[in-house]
Amino acid sequence: MLTPRRVSQVLMAAVVLLAGLLGAVAPGQAAEPAADPCYVWLEVSPGVFEYVNICPDPDEEGGGEDDGSGGNGPRCDLTEEPYDEFCLGTKACRADIPSTLPEDKWPPEETRPSPDHIFTFVQCRVPGQEELYERWRWIEPYEGALPGLGWQALGRLETPAFTMTFEPSGMTYVGADTRYLLDGLGDGEIIGSVAGPLQATGELSHVEIDPGDGSETIDCDPDLRTRACEHVYLEMSHEQTSEDIDGQPGFPAQARLVYDVTFTMGGVEVSLPGVPDTLESPWNGTVVPVGEIQALVRTR
Template structure:
């Protein structure tokens, strides 16, 4: 009898162990669950599938003809997930390199972030990392993120006559490395920023005002006349000659598009300026010999 009881106990232990093992492994085998590094060195299984009560991906007032969520209580007044009134971290605090695989994204306009929602009839908040489609009010914040993804090109500045220019002569500034004048950033949720070169600003560094030049300074030079020699300047060119530390920067007009259509984002800059870059310009004086006849 004792042997029978022992066998039954072993069988039950094995059965419960199998059930526990199956439950522990469930997140790893369920396509809705993925392992993510939600904080440095901290990994969690995250459910990326929407709840059954969600009728859309995040509208301002729910969807369909069923119950609509209540967006009157701050801070859960940004968008709805079904009947849940929600607030999300936008831009996402999670670097895009740590988002779930792209094939799990419900659509091209979604971002992965942390969401907090108030659920009708429940005291406990709904809090989860998940894909959401950014709501209208989130677009300016995403616009700043899209703007930050525009990279201005590394360019070089030169001048003619090469090597040294002279007081009273036309000095021509040239810029190389600006490409075709258009820069395109990577997408930030549904938004993408594009910069079109508007003009080039040049500071001759001799105390005169900044010059606004045409966008293509590879072939169309921008000219300036120096009225002072540079012999007292502390900046030196590669040959050790003192010169004016002239510099230039590129100025772009920025537009934002969503699904190919241009959008207006109040409060987000519509221009982008590159860092200054320049060259030292020695300015000498041509000595003229005057003879009486």
């Protein structure tokens, strides 16, 4: 017969076993770091979740993100590739820049040390240790990373969705001046969201128009809302496969916007070698039916 004390011991063992089984089912969710403010629960790759430590190591405090630009020079050895990009304290590091993790997967904004910081994967060589320091974390991009961030900033520029029309509307004619107009260009300036410390701005330079009849592309004034760009078609479009909404065959004319791009950091313009300084919108267009005016010749 089991004594009351023995029954209590059996019940306690059962509770411990059950807790162990539950922990085996979801070890990550039972992990102690969940209550630590230095750890956040993130999806670091599709379907893969981790507790990520976002707090710096002790040796990084007080200038731990020194990239060698300060008066005292770097605190780490940046002579061994690929760990030659920047220092975290005494660790020599490299990072994925731009970050491979989409921004909507980054830790909460209140954990971000500053607007210039990005959240990315970092690998470092630690003095006196063979094992690498590898961690997802906030870093402030070092100077040499700016071109990489420049591509990211460039990708955040969005060109407007515009429409293209022509005059005379409905149909133009062989030998006549056909005028193209665009609507929906805004004020000609586009501004992207920041990528780390960088921001890209585009200023509309000109409009390229392909008349669709095999002739060369035309460079036109950027303000096609009020000033038209003209072309003369030299043949009819009756054999074209493209059709307008009324079923009339026409030439597939199209246009795209070309912007001059500048990059700024803290409001100051910077040069980024290797990063394009122009941006082209996708092509958008309209079908232009071209007919022929028949002349009636009378003899006296």
